[in-house]
Amino acid sequence: MKLREVKDILEASVVVGEEKLDMEVSTAFGADLMSDVLAFAKAGSILLTGLTNAQIIKTAADRSIAAIIIVRGKEPSTEAIEMARELQIPILSTKYILFETAGILYSKGIVGCLKKVDGDFYK
Amino acid sequence: MRKASSAVWKKLKPEVNASENILVKNSFDVDGGNFDTAGTVSTRIKSILKEQGLPSDVVRRSAIVSYEAEINVVSYAKRGVINLTVTPAAVEIAVNDEGPGIPDIEKAMQQGYSTASQQIREMGFGAGMGLYNIKSYSDRFDISSEVDKGTFLKMIILIQKP
Amino acid sequence: MKLREIKEILNAEVIVGEDKLDIEVKTAFGADLMSDVLAFAKAGSMLLTGLTNTQVVRIANVLDIAAIILVRGKKPPAEAIALAKDVHIPILTTKYILFETAGRLFAKGIVGCLEKVEAGSERI
Numbered sequence: 030m031k032l033r034e035v036k037d038i039l040e041a042s043v044v045v046g047e048e049k050l051d052m053e054v055s056t057a058f059g060a061d062l063m064s065d066v067l068a069f070a071k072a073g074s075i076l077l078t079g080l081t082n083a084q085i086i087k088t089a090a091d092r093s094i095a096a097i098i099i100v101r102g103k104e105p106s107t108e109a110i111e112m113a114r115e116l117q118i119p120i121l122s123t124k125y126i127l128f129e130t131a132g133i134l135y136s137k138g139i140v141g142c143l144k145k146v147d148g149d150f151y152k
Numbered sequence: 153m154r155k156a157s158s159a160v161w162k163k164l165k166p167e168v169n170a171s172e173n174i175l176v177k178n179s180f181d182v183d184g185g186n187f188d189t190a191g192t193v194s195t196r197i198k199s200i201l202k203e204q205g206l207p208s209d210v211v212r213r214s215a216i217v218s219y220e221a222e223i224n225v226v227s228y229a230k231r232g233v234i235n236l237t238v239t240p241a242a243v244e245i246a247v248n249d250e251g252p253g254i255p256d257i258e259k260a261m262q263q264g265y266s267t268a269s270q271q272i273r274e275m276g277f278g279a280g281m282g283l284y285n286i287k288s289y290s291d292r293f294d295i296s297s298e299v300d301k302g303t304f305l306k307m308i309i310l311i312q313k314p
Numbered sequence: 315m316k317l318r319e320i321k322e323i324l325n326a327e328v329i330v331g332e333d334k335l336d337i338e339v340k341t342a343f344g345a346d347l348m349s350d351v352l353a354f355a356k357a358g359s360m361l362l363t364g365l366t367n368t369q370v371v372r373i374a375n376v377l378d379i380a381a382i383i384l385v386r387g388k389k390p391p392a393e394a395i396a397l398a399k400d401v402h403i404p405i406l407t408t409k410y411i412l413f414e415t416a417g418r419l420f421a422k423g424i425v426g427c428l429e430k431v432e433a434g435s436e437r438i
């Protein structure tokens with residue numbers, strides 16, 4: 030699915046990365062804990078989060094996350110926006126809560142970047 | 153009580169009148185830095201309010217604002233006291249702490265602003281939403297602070313809406 | 315839907331509240347930020363979270379959360395288990411990540427306790 034479709038489905042606003050809406054995405058990870066993002070989020074996935082600070086943008090970029098979807102109607106901080114521009118990582122913002130965001134995307138075919146946290150599924 | 157605080161107190165007096173029938177008056181100590189007991193005061197407050205038979209919305213909002221304030225004392229201050237007063241008209245929760253104080257209250261009230269340490273963040277705090285939640289869940293809210301001294305919060309939840 | 319069905323859908327393990335699997339749940343909220351849970355989660359909803367400390371149980375108690383579903387294979391510490399037993403809040407743990415957990419439950423008809431963070435979108 031194109032990021033543009035993700036944006037449309039979630040009625041999201043594009044905070045950073047208007048020019049990147051044609052990128053393809055197929056997997057997602059949702060968390061508000063930096064350490065869990067570091068541990069489990071996979072390169073190329075979209076990250077659904079309620080974190081809005083510059084650190085999460087840096088962490089996401091380090092993990093080669095494709096795009097950040099900020100949930101619960103939150104606005105990223107100015108520093109976060111600057112960081113995202115610099116690291117060229119798109120930020121979208123949606124009013125849907127994380128549960129709904131995940132539910133809606135899942136029903137449109139987006140899957141978890143890993144299914145389970147289990148010996149067999151760690152990669 | 154510090155000067156700044158008593159001014160706040162006076163300003164809010166009409167809501168909880170001293171001459172009014174006081175149903176509950178309780179004071180609880182909060183231990184700064186102790187996350188093992190953090191939140192226990194608010195749990196107590198919730199059950200006290202429930203026992204009073206207050207509407208569930210009032211109980212819930214009181215517990216939320218008290219919890220957020222309590223966690224802030226544990227996260228940022230040395231120690232604090234939470235005073236609970238219930239009258240037929242309102243629940244009043246006043247929180248006084250000894251600690252670093254808040255240099256810029258306006259900034260601290262903004263959603264997303266947080267100085268929480270990495271350790272506190274890993275416990276799930278540090279969204280910078282606590283004070284904002286307190287404000288939105290109380291019917292009246294006042295905050296004052298003195299750097300290197302402490303912070304004073306007063307929240308009022310009305311039982312009967314005017 | 316009964317909590318028992320949630321357990322089946324998520325291949326979850328029941329850590330606290332084996333006796334409470336017949337409670338009915340319809341709505342959920344998922345977050346790892348305590349203040350966001352306090353701001354938005356509604357009484358009677360399930361809380362999906364990666365937080366396992368005693369604070370999350372205290373918050374669930376403050377909010378009258380129906381059950382805590384720990385995601386990403388997390389296991390709560392002994393103190394959190396003891397507290398949950400005390401306050402009678404069931405804790406289940408699933409290996410699914412939050413995205414998959416939400417996706418699977420949503421597909422079976424569970425909805426958010428609110429849809430969006432905007433006025434009038436509360437579901438309960």
Ligand SMILES: Nc1ncnc2c1ncn2[C@@H]1O[C@H](COP(=O)(O)OP(=O)(O)OP(=O)(O)O)[C@@H](O)[C@H]1O
Pocket residue numbers: 220224225227228229249251252253254260261265266267268276277278279280281282283284303348349
């Ligand atoms: N009692 C206090 N003493 C000193 N500083 C405080 C106190 N309460 C709040 N602050 C300051 O105000 C900031 C914002 O507080 P707020 O409760 O809104 O968010 P937070 O505690 O950082 O995160 P959250 O409450 O969402 O977990 C804090 O990060 C801290 O810098």
Ligand SMILES: [Mg+2]
Pocket residue numbers: 220223224278281282283
């Ligand atoms: Mg706080």
